[in-house]
Amino acid sequence: MSEVEIRKPQxxxxxxxxxxxxxxxxxxxxxxxxxxxxSGGRQQRVESLLQRQVNxxxxxxxxxxxxxxxxxxxxxxxxxxxxVVWQLVKADRDGDILLEVSDAVRESLIADMDEGEILAAVxxxxxxxxxxxxxxxxxxxxxxxxxxxxxxxxxQVQSALSYGEDQVGALMDFEMVTIREDVTLETVLRYLRRxxxxxxxxxxxxxxxxxxxxxxxxxxxxxxxxxxxxxxxxVMARDVDTFLPTDDADDAAQAFxxxxxxxxxxxxxxxxxxxxxxxxxxxxxxxxxxxxxxxGRAGLRQExxxxxxxxxxxxxxxxxxxINLVTAFLASRVIEVFQGSIEKLVALASLMPIVASIGxxxxxxxxxxxxxxxxxxxxxxxAIWRLWRKELGVAFFNGLIWGGVMGIVVAVLxxxxxxxxxxxxxxxxxxxxxxxxxVGIPMMMLRLGRDPAMGSNIFLVFMTDxxxxxxxxxxxxxxxxH
Amino acid sequence: MSEVEIRKPQxxxxxxxxxxxxxxxxxxxxxxxxxxxxSGGRQQRVESLLQRQVNxxxxxxxxxxxxxxxxxxxxxxxxxxxxVVWQLVKADRDGDILLEVSDAVRESLIADMDEGEILAAVxxxxxxxxxxxxxxxxxxxxxxxxxxxxxxxxxQVQSALSYGEDQVGALMDFEMVTIREDVTLETVLRYLRRxxxxxxxxxxxxxxxxxxxxxxxxxxxxxxxxxxxxxxxxVMARDVDTFLPTDDADDAAQAFxxxxxxxxxxxxxxxxxxxxxxxxxxxxxxxxxxxxxxxGRAGLRQExxxxxxxxxxxxxxxxxxxINLVTAFLASRVIEVFQGSIEKLVALASLMPIVASIGxxxxxxxxxxxxxxxxxxxxxxxAIWRLWRKELGVAFFNGLIWGGVMGIVVAVLxxxxxxxxxxxxxxxxxxxxxxxxxVGIPMMMLRLGRDPAMGSNIFLVFMTDxxxxxxxxxxxxxxxxH
Numbered sequence: 028m029s030e031v032e033i034r035k036p037q038x039x040x041x042x043x044x045x046x047x048x049x050x051x052x053x054x055x056x057x058x059x060x061x062x063x064x065x066s067g068g069r070q071q072r073v074e075s076l077l078q079r080q081v082n083x084x085x086x087x088x089x090x091x092x093x094x095x096x097x098x099x100x101x102x103x104x105x106x107x108x109x110x111v112v113w114q115l116v117k118a119d120r121d122g123d124i125l126l127e128v129s130d131a132v133r134e135s136l137i138a139d140m141d142e143g144e145i146l147a148a149v150x151x152x153x154x155x156x157x158x159x160x161x162x163x164x165x166x167x168x169x170x171x172x173x174x175x176x177x178x179x180x181x182x183q184v185q186s187a188l189s190y191g192e193d194q195v196g197a198l199m200d201f202e203m204v205t206i207r208e209d210v211t212l213e214t215v216l217r218y219l220r221r222x223x224x225x226x227x228x229x230x231x232x233x234x235x236x237x238x239x240x241x242x243x244x245x246x247x248x249x250x251x252x253x254x255x256x257x258x259x260x261x262v263m264a265r266d267v268d269t270f271l272p273t274d275d276a277d278d279a280a281q282a283f284x285x286x287x288x289x290x291x292x293x294x295x296x297x298x299x300x301x302x303x304x305x306x307x308x309x310x311x312x313x314x315x316x317x318x319x320x321x322x323g324r325a326g327l328r329q330e331x332x333x334x335x336x337x338x339x340x341x342x343x344x345x346x347x348x349x350i351n352l353v354t355a356f357l358a359s360r361v362i363e364v365f366q367g368s369i370e371k372l373v374a375l376a377s378l379m380p381i382v383a384s385i386g387x388x389x390x391x392x393x394x395x396x397x398x399x400x401x402x403x404x405x406x407x408x409x410a411i412w413r414l415w416r417k418e419l420g421v422a423f424f425n426g427l428i429w430g431g432v433m434g435i436v437v438a439v440l441x442x443x444x445x446x447x448x449x450x451x452x453x454x455x456x457x458x459x460x461x462x463x464x465x466v467g468i469p470m471m472m473l474r475l476g477r478d479p480a481m482g483s484n485i486f487l488v489f490m491t492d493x494x495x496x497x498x499x500x501x502x503x504x505x506x507x508x509h
Numbered sequence: 510m511s512e513v514e515i516r517k518p519q520x521x522x523x524x525x526x527x528x529x530x531x532x533x534x535x536x537x538x539x540x541x542x543x544x545x546x547x548s549g550g551r552q553q554r555v556e557s558l559l560q561r562q563v564n565x566x567x568x569x570x571x572x573x574x575x576x577x578x579x580x581x582x583x584x585x586x587x588x589x590x591x592x593v594v595w596q597l598v599k600a601d602r603d604g605d606i607l608l609e610v611s612d613a614v615r616e617s618l619i620a621d622m623d624e625g626e627i628l629a630a631v632x633x634x635x636x637x638x639x640x641x642x643x644x645x646x647x648x649x650x651x652x653x654x655x656x657x658x659x660x661x662x663x664x665q666v667q668s669a670l671s672y673g674e675d676q677v678g679a680l681m682d683f684e685m686v687t688i689r690e691d692v693t694l695e696t697v698l699r700y701l702r703r704x705x706x707x708x709x710x711x712x713x714x715x716x717x718x719x720x721x722x723x724x725x726x727x728x729x730x731x732x733x734x735x736x737x738x739x740x741x742x743x744v745m746a747r748d749v750d751t752f753l754p755t756d757d758a759d760d761a762a763q764a765f766x767x768x769x770x771x772x773x774x775x776x777x778x779x780x781x782x783x784x785x786x787x788x789x790x791x792x793x794x795x796x797x798x799x800x801x802x803x804x805g806r807a808g809l810r811q812e813x814x815x816x817x818x819x820x821x822x823x824x825x826x827x828x829x830x831x832i833n834l835v836t837a838f839l840a841s842r843v844i845e846v847f848q849g850s851i852e853k854l855v856a857l858a859s860l861m862p863i864v865a866s867i868g869x870x871x872x873x874x875x876x877x878x879x880x881x882x883x884x885x886x887x888x889x890x891x892a893i894w895r896l897w898r899k900e901l902g903v904a905f906f907n908g909l910i911w912g913g914v915m916g917i918v919v920a921v922l923x924x925x926x927x928x929x930x931x932x933x934x935x936x937x938x939x940x941x942x943x944x945x946x947x948v949g950i951p952m953m954m955l956r957l958g959r960d961p962a963m964g965s966n967i968f969l970v971f972m973t974d975x976x977x978x979x980x981x982x983x984x985x986x987x988x989x990x991h
Contacts, residue, residue, distance in 0.1 A: 041886060048891075095767040103887040105895060216698075216733060225730040227769065230712060247729045248707040251698060284796065285577040287709065287789035289771055306788055307769035313792065314766065317799035318881070334895070337902040344874055344907070348867065352911055355866040356918070362859040369851070369858050376851050376858035377844040380974065383862070384837040385830065392826055399800070404523060405585040409530075413587060413816070420819040425826070429834055436838070492862065 044100055047088060051108050054081045086115045094120055098127030101136070105334045110139050121148035126156055131335060133163050142168050146175065154180045155200040155302075158187030186301075195279050196272030198312065199293045199302030202226035205233045208242055208260035212253055215245070228305035230289040234263050241292050241300045243267065269294050270304060277316055281403075283309040347485070354489035358383075361493045365500035368508055374441050375503050378450060381433065383495030386457040389425060390487045393418050393465025398480045401473055408474060414466045422462035423455060430454030445507055453499040460494045461487075526582055529570060533590050536563045568597045576602055580609035583618070587816045592621050603630035608638055613817060615645050624650050628657065636662045637682040637784075640669030668783075677761050678754030680794065681775045681784030684708035687715045688741055690724055695737035697727070710787035712771040716745050723774050723782045725749065751776050752786060759798055763885075765791040829967070836971035840865075843975045847982035850990055856923050857985050860932060863915065865977030868939040871907060872969045875900050875947025880962045883955055890956060896948045904944035905937060912936030927989055935981040939973065942980070946972045 057078040089097060089112065097116060101109050101124070113136055116124060121140075125133055125148060137145065145168050149157055154176075161169070161184065173181060183201050190196030204225060206215055215232070219225070232250070234243040243263035253262045268286055270279050270293050282288065283306055293302040335343070362369075362379070369375050397414065400406045406414065430451040438447025468486050469479035539560040571579060571594065579598060583591050583606070595618055598606060603622075607615055607630060619627065627650050631639055636658075643651070643666070655663055665683050672678030686707060688697055697714070701707070714732070716725040725745035735744050750768055752761050752775050764770065765788055775784040817825070844851070844861070851857050879896065882888045888896065912933040920929025950968050951961035 044886075093768060099767070099885075099887070102885075219733045220736065222734045225734060228771070229730055230771070247733060248711055251701045251729060251732065252704045252707060254702065284789075284792050285581070286575060289710070289712070289788070306771070306792075307766075310766050310788075310792060310795065313795060314799070317796070334899070337899060337906065340899070340903045341906055344871065344903070345910075347874070348871060348907060348911055351867060351870045352863070352915065355863040356915075358866075359859040359863050362862070363856075366855045366859070370855050373848045373852050373858075374845075376855075376861075377841040377848070379858075380844070380862060380865070380978075381834070381837040381841050384840075384970070384974070385833060388833045389826065389830060392829070403581075403584075404526075405581070417816070417819060417822070421822045421826070424819065424823055425830060428827075429830060433834065433838075488866070492866070496862075 043088065043092065043096065044103060047085065047100055047104075047112070050081055050085045050088070051104075051111065054078060054085070054111070057081060082115060085112070089116055094123035095127045097124050098132075101128055102132050106135060106336075109135065109334075113139060118144065118147055119151060122150070122152045122156070122160075125149075125160060126152070130163070131339075133160075137163055137165070142171070146171060150175065153200060153202065154183035155187050155198075158184050158197070161188060190272055193276050194272060195270045195274040195276055195293055195304060196302075198276055198279075198308050199272065199304055200226075200308075201302050202229075203233050203292070203300065203303050204229060205235045205300065206245065206259055207236070208234045208263060209258060211256055211258050212250055212262065213255035215250060215259060216255065228290050228307055233292050233300055233303070234259055235300050239299045241267070241269065241294050241298055244292065267292060271296065272301065276312055279304060280309045280312040280316065284313065350482075350485055351488075354485060355492070358489065358493040358496060361496045362500065365496075365504055368500060368504040371508060372446075372503065374443075374446065375500060378437065378446075379496050379499050382450075382453050382457050382499045383492045385429065385454065386461040386491035386495045387488050389422065389458060390461030390465040390491050391484065393462055394469060394483055394487055397466055397469045398483065401469060401479050408470060411466065411470050414470075415463065418462040418466050419459055422458040426455030426458035427451075430458070446503070449499070449502045449506055453495075453502050456498045456502075457491065457495045460498070461491050464490045525570065525574065525578065526585055529567065529582055529586075529594070532563055532567045532570070533586075533593065536560060536567070536593070539563060564597065567594070571598055576605035577609045579606050580614075583610055584614050588617060588818075591617065591816075595621060600626065600629055601633060604632070604634045604638070604642075607631075607642060608634070612645070613821075615642075619645055619647070624653070628653060632657065635682060635684065636665035637669050637680075640666050640679070643670060672754055675758050676754060677752045677756040677758055677775055677786060678784075680758055680761075680790050681754065681786055682708075682790075683784050684711075685715050685774070685782065685785050686711060687717045687782065688727065689718070690716045690742035690745060691740060693738055693740050694732055694735055694744065697732060697741060698737065710772050710789055715774050715782055715785070716741055717782050721781045723749070723751065723776050723780055726774065749774065753778065754783065758794055761786060762791045762794040762798065766795065832964075832967055833970075836967060837974070840971065840974040840978060843978045844982065847978075847986055850982060850986040853990060854928075854985065856925075856928065857982060860919065860928075861978050861981050864932075864935050864939050864981045865974045867911065867936065868943040868973035868977045869970050871904065871940060872943030872947040872973050873966065875944055876951060876965055876969055879948055879951045880965065883951060883961050890952060893948065893952050896952075897945065900944040900948050901941055904940040908937030908940035909933075912940070928985070931981070931984045931988055935977075935984050938980045939977045942976045943969075943973050 061075060061078065089100075092100070097112075097120070101112060104112060109132070121144070125136065128136065140148070142165075145164060149160060149164075149172065152160070157172075157176075157180075161172075164172070173184070176184065187197060187199070204219070204222075206218070210218075229247070231244045231246040233241060234245055236242055243260075243265045244267050245259055245263045249262055249264075268282060268288060268291050270282075270291060272293055272295070279291075283291070283304070288306065288309075290303050290305045292300055293304060295301050365375075397406070430453070433454060434447040434451030436447075437450045438444045441447075464487055468483045468490075472479040472481075472483060543557060543560065571582075574582070579594075579602070583594060586594060591614070603626070607618060610618065622630065624647075627646060631642060631646075631654065634642070639654075639658075639662075643654075646654070655666070658666065669679060669681070686701070686704075688700065692700075711729070713726045713728040715723060716727055718724055725742075725747045726749050727741055727745045731744055731746075750764060750770060750773050752764075752773060754775055754777070761773075765773070765786070770788065770791075772785050772787045774782055775786060777783050847857075879888070912935070915936060916929040916933030918929075919932045920926045923929075946969055950965045950972075954961040954963075954965060
């Protein structure tokens with residue numbers, strides 16, 4: 028009895044990457060030697076042989092990798108090495124790999140291909156995969172590409188392109204196996220044996236009537252455990268999680284997560300089966316959703332190729348920094364108003380950033396919690412009063428405890444009990460301002476129909492900074508200056 | 510031909526939640542009336558009837574919901590309403606619901622149950638599910654619980670409990686269907702028909718020899734398309750993605766994502782099949798992983814019940830705030846050193862927070878990028894020089910552009926070109942400090958074998974705040990004070 032070939036997915040991948048790094052290093056050395064002896068005869072032949080050997084070995088390694096792993100290798104390599112590896116990948120796998128890499132890396136790879144290579148790469152792809160790539164392809168290849176498709180494929184590509192990228196229609200594929208409900212399971216089994224293979228992620232067959240209206244689904248699991256003389260109609264499930272192509276993609280992803288779905292039918296408003304969603308696409312969506320939330324909060328417009336050029340990085344980041352500069356400048360104008368007080372008691376200048384900083388962090392904690400709860404649809408606008416009450420309570424005690432500690436430290440350090448009392452009061456008020464804003468800002472975004480995560484931090488920091496300065500310097504001016 | 514019952518998962522869920530809110534509202538009103546007429550006769554009977562009606566209607570609604578949806582409803586309700594709903598849920602579904610709710614909410618539900626209810630709730634669960642719940646159960650129910658299991662289940666629970674929660678062993682289940690490789694597909698089909706049902710998420714059968722050594726897998730897809738007279742050995746896949754129970758759970762989740770797996774075998778070091786992983790558990794893991802990253806960055810120890818009590822919230826957040834207070838205080842000591850300069854030129858007090866603030870945001874952008882790339886295993890320690898070079902480049906240009914703008918504004922505003930020049934220089938240096946730290950801090954955490962996300966922000970803000978104050982005030986003291 029033969030042993031199973033056990034593939035250890037992750038650990039071997041890191042090793043592979045290390046080995047590829049190594050080979051690329053050797054390749055660079057061979058190249059350098061070649062350049063140095065650019066005129067040489069036998070010497071040069073030996074070195075070019077060496078280079079060919081390295082290339083062969085690299086190619087062999089790449090051929091052994093899953094397209095997703097090659098995509099990972101490409102993302103992990105700096106641009107020049109990336110293109111070397113890309114050239115060595117077998118052309119018929121290019122399409123699958125392009126589908127797997129991140130948008131930023133995909134751009135850099137496509138920029139390196141000519142029209143013929145692009146057409147050859149995308150030829151083996153399914154219509155829905157093609158639709159994913161189309162917008163990254165240079166416009167001049169599109170006529171030739173669309174011309175190479177059969178009418179059904181062309182229609183499918185156009186249909187997939189007609190939906191926004193946040194809609195189910197852009198994520199569905201068209202590889203459904205459909206059956207009728209009046210046949211027996213025996214007949215279904217015989218029908219399936221005519222296939223060489225079923226589509227990836229097929230866990231169920233879709234049952235439709237003569238008008239293509241979906242009437243149920245037959246999980247493969249049920250097909251194999253039930254008696255072959257039963258009909259599909261007797262066995263199939265009639266309550267089915269279905270989606271419309273116009274449904275929100277993130278909602279669909281949450282439904283997959285919640286109901287442990289593997290595939291689900293997409294129907295039009297008449298109930299006609301037009302496509303299907305699969306868990307692999309939904310998993311990517313879940314990953315992207317949480318990443319874009321994290322990136323959005325930090326003011327990054329999009330996922331960035333880790334080795335992106337300085338210029339690309341500047342472009343991705345400048346907007347946030349510009350806004351931040353404006354808000355920081357405005358906050359500094361608040362300080363300006365109290366210059367007189369600072370001149371009289373210069374300790375205020377050292378202490379004011381403490382108030383602002385603590386407000387910023389605790390407001391940020393609140394915002395993250397609220398944004399998450401909104402995204403999971405646990406709270407809506409109606410919960411705002413309850414959340415305010417609770418968060419203001421937390422803030423009051425936080426302010427009392429830490430403000431109290433800080434007040435004592437300040438009173439002792441500057442031998443000025445009045446300054447300590449101002450510090451404590453300011454920290455309590457600042458904590459409550461931060462809590463008020465931490466709940467209010469994402470709720471306001473929700474009310475305005477905008478993404479509650481995006482940019483909420485900018486506004487929060489502006490409020491806690493300028494508010495913190497105002498509260499602390501204002502209290503100090505009022506109570507300490509005579 | 511019957512129409513399919515189309516279930517629109519998400520939209521109906523929001524409606525359901527709204528209706529449940531509504532019913533709970535009516536229930537509260539009925540209760541209030543009842544209290545007001547506590548002595549009344551007929552009046553009171555009518556109202557208690559009213560209350561029973563509302564309860565019935567609530568119960569009917571809840572019975573129609575998927576356990577995951579009830580879990581969602583429970584998470585979205587404030588504590589007092591949550592317990593009302595929890596009491597109305599049919600006891601035999603309690604176990605499934607407890608598995609679905611977040612840890613914080615689970616605690617609050619279990620605290621409301623007596624020993625008998627808990628034992629009844631967990632009775633229908635599988636061994637791996639039980640293991641997930643065990644640590645949240647009150648210790649006094651465990652003897653009775655373990656006593657109610659048969660020896661095989663008890664062993665499975667103990668095995669699952671013996672692994673850390675970040676290991677594959679803690680996530681695997683034991684519901685594998687195994688077959689031998691020398692039988693025909695026909696025989697396999699006949700064997701499967703003896704089952705009432707196959708386990709959830711069964712997309713493949715596991716092929717083992719008489720020593721329970723895994724020799725291959727047979728996807729159901731392949732079972733149904735191949736001729737029934739072929740043997741399992743002819744058809745099965747021999748290269749299989751397998752996991753060890755000691756493998757890292759996040760690595761396993763990434764493998765599922767990368768290779769589009771639905772289920773995968775877990776084997777011991779001898780290759781014996783001991784369990785399986787399924788995509789639904791991995792999806793939850795992916796979601797948790799990215800959430801805990803976001804929470805960790807904000808200094809929240811754990812997911813927090815959105816309606817947690819003020820005390821629970823304080824406990825979850827105090828550590829971060831305490832650390833932040835210390836770092837903010839230390840940064841304020843830097844300012845203290847330059848009090849003399851501020852007294853002479855009070856504008857410095859207004860301008861210094863701008864420098865620190867911009868440094869903090871751009872350092873945060875860098876950290877998020879690096880942490881993400883480390884998590885995706887795109888970069889390791891060897892990439893540090895390349896990343897530093899690139900990020901310092903971005904930082905220099907960012908500093909030059911925005912520092913330049915700010916320098917001009919300051920020069921004009923204060924009619925002081927020298928102060929403008931100090932501002933520009935300080936912003937360039939601060940940007941570069943932020944970039945240096947944004948790459949260096951996560952890499953240092955990686956080197957020390959710690960989670961690169963956790964707390965990296967605290968250290969960054971400390972460096973950019975105190976560094977920014979030092980750079981700006983230091984330059985100003987050196988060049989502007991005579």
